[in-house]
Amino acid sequence: MASTELTFESREAHRAWLGSQAALPRGFRVGTAAFEFVPSEVPKPARMTLTVIATDTPTPSFAAVFTRNAFPGAPVLIGRRRLAEPTLSAILINNKISNVCAPGGEATAERLCESLAEVLSVSSQQVLPCSTGVIGWRLPLEPMLAALPRAVEALAAPSILPAADGIVTTDLYAKIRRADLEGGSIVGIAKGAGMIEPNLATLLVYVLTDLAVPRAELRAMLSRAVDASFNRMSIDSDTSTSDTVVALSSGQLPCSDLAAFEVALTRVCTDLAEDVARNGEGVRHVLRVEVQGAPSEAVARAIAKSVVNAPLFKCAVAGNDPNVGRLVQAVGKYVGAHQPGLDLSRTAMFIGGIPIVKNGEFMLDPGKEQALVAHLREAELYASVPSADGVFKPPVRFPPHERAVEIRIELGIGSAKSTVIGVDLTHEYVSENADYRS
């Protein structure tokens, strides 16, 4: 799904590439400010970063897609209301605490919007708040208000890199993707992967452009692009309370080809989605599962998702063990539970292009087993490094390559297809998410 086939030898090389991608579209500035504080619920020192993305002039062309989790964060509730506003001027993002189901959460978020609006000389309804981090704690309002002016002072063009870094918490690396067209650009940043935050990952994506796309079209396009990208990715099947994807146009350049714009927007989103998957601390293999010959796209997607959400298969991939039986079991589990009438007798399956199932029966032999192991090893991002205390940390903080374990399932029933991105299940994931420090 990634449109590139990049490799990097070091974190420095990756940072240099990020810098080459970071030029802000015209009409935007970003700034950050960090500070220390002590949460009242668990009194241990913590660090929060505020990130501000501001437009030079308020814009009517903004779009946002939010989580469907039934316990949405206060910023999500406010964000949904902001969609009705005529214009937007700024986005205020904080990490560390996600402001979900916290007493007084919405009032606190609105207070922060007011404060930023005042400094920027706009109205609070033109500010979109976003939060990511621990669910259950309240935002530290006073320290945040005190830090806001510093974030505004830091507002600058022409690089988006401070924002890409500012929203990151335990991601392995910052993520930027861009498309250049018609003399302008689309630049997107993302934070999160379903498993990287010990305090819950949240997917936050901000896509900025200087090309003038009308509000209604931008919203329709974003909705389709999100469906084609972030909704075709599953790290661990968990859906955050705070997932947010925002697109903003400063409108500074004419856009003559909306279709080309949408293609570019979709590519930026699909590349970011794969970046997010690959950058999880617990990820040692990215999986790309393509289901073809399905009766509908929805069934194809659901089958693909059932594979990337199958813990036993994910563990096998982590160990470079081509356990094809678990692949079959994952497909059968979904179909048996949700599509019991589906005829699987013509099913064929391939890993790395190597056929392993034909007409619903296995075709395995020792030579094939070795070829499958080789494909898995080739897709491995790094070797696991155990430590004496049992805590596994990844040894690299950059993407060494963009390869994936390629899985193809042909049902031979219809003509619909879908591709979904997923990851393996590793010791690094467990170490990251089981807080042994409690």
Add this chain to the structure above:
Amino acid sequence: MASTELTFESREAHRAWLGSQAALPRGFRVGTAAFEFVPSEVPKPARMTLTVIATDTPTPSFAAVFTRNAFPGAPVLIGRRRLAEPTLSAILINNKISNVCAPGGEATAERLCESLAEVLSVSSQQVLPCSTGVIGWRLPLEPMLAALPRAVEALAAPSILPAADGIVTTDLYAKIRRADLEGGSIVGIAKGAGMIEPNLATLLVYVLTDLAVPRAELRAMLSRAVDASFNRMSIDSDTSTSDTVVALSSGQLPCSDLAAFEVALTRVCTDLAEDVARNGEGVRHVLRVEVQGAPSEAVARAIAKSVVNAPLFKCAVAGNDPNVGRLVQAVGKYVGAHQPGLDLSRTAMFIGGIPIVKNGEFMLDPGKEQALVAHLREAELYASVPSADGVFKPPVRFPPHERAVEIRIELGIGSAKSTVIGVDLTHEYVSENADYRS
């Protein structure tokens, strides 16, 4: 859900207790035989155990519930046909290879039934085959045929323990539960937990009784008992291709109270279900999630299952980290996706009886955090033991206690409720299921 509150100091103490539970009901014998062989697909030496459960006389009173996985094993396909037979005489179980989607799989299984039937002087349709193990390999027919006579020679009463041991593969310990009533008994054995077999776990359960329950009633009762027990358990959300629950009555004693029989059967099944959960090699905490005040039992059960299937919450429990935010996120994910109209504003949540959410908002403080950690530590089965090579193995092969992490979710919407059993997600699980030896 377990009706007992047992504790054991050692494997020997647990084995002694198993022995005290193992008396076979009248009219049954069990026997096993093991042998070495080399699978053709991956030519490394392997060991297979055959287990035979035989009735003294063929019985019409037999029932079975099978997996709904759409790639069912050959034994499952045959088993469904056997349900139409007038009587059953024996069950033939093998481990190591599950005979799923293997070329010629059904013919091989029928050939084995023929061979056993011949030795027992019954017909092959009176033999029920069961297989568990690797999906993708073919059964080694010749060595199995050669070993069958030894299994028959080993047939003996009065203990079910050889069968409880025979069907076990990587379970931490054998599992037996019994109920004594009306001068007879119901005795059940089980193998499996969703995560213990590197080659896929399968749930196999055999319940034997000497009380005469008519065939139709036994089938209806088993179906209800399975729904109340094994279907309210989720280890890792994976559904095997081979899950099988069988009940057999030798009919040797009259049963005057069918209602009491069903209560006892259900208790045996629910106790075995919790044993299966607790005995997974990767399990360090059992979770018991009760959802109350739901609009329907189905919704209550689905919400409870979404909690026990949430990887981030499970990892937190593994680390004794009372990450209540992830509990809220798991509930919200399910409701948001499947019951979007449900009003969660009256939701209350408790861990270990300690209130953490009231009217949809968190109530957290440092003292409460400590109490929550204490509850998690109290429920821990054993401390994780990391090793230099990064492979985690559990240090105990018996259940030290039968405590669980007690989670209660009150929706305040209706009056339906459901309790589901689950487990945490640990390094031991990953070590068990990521085959580093490939």
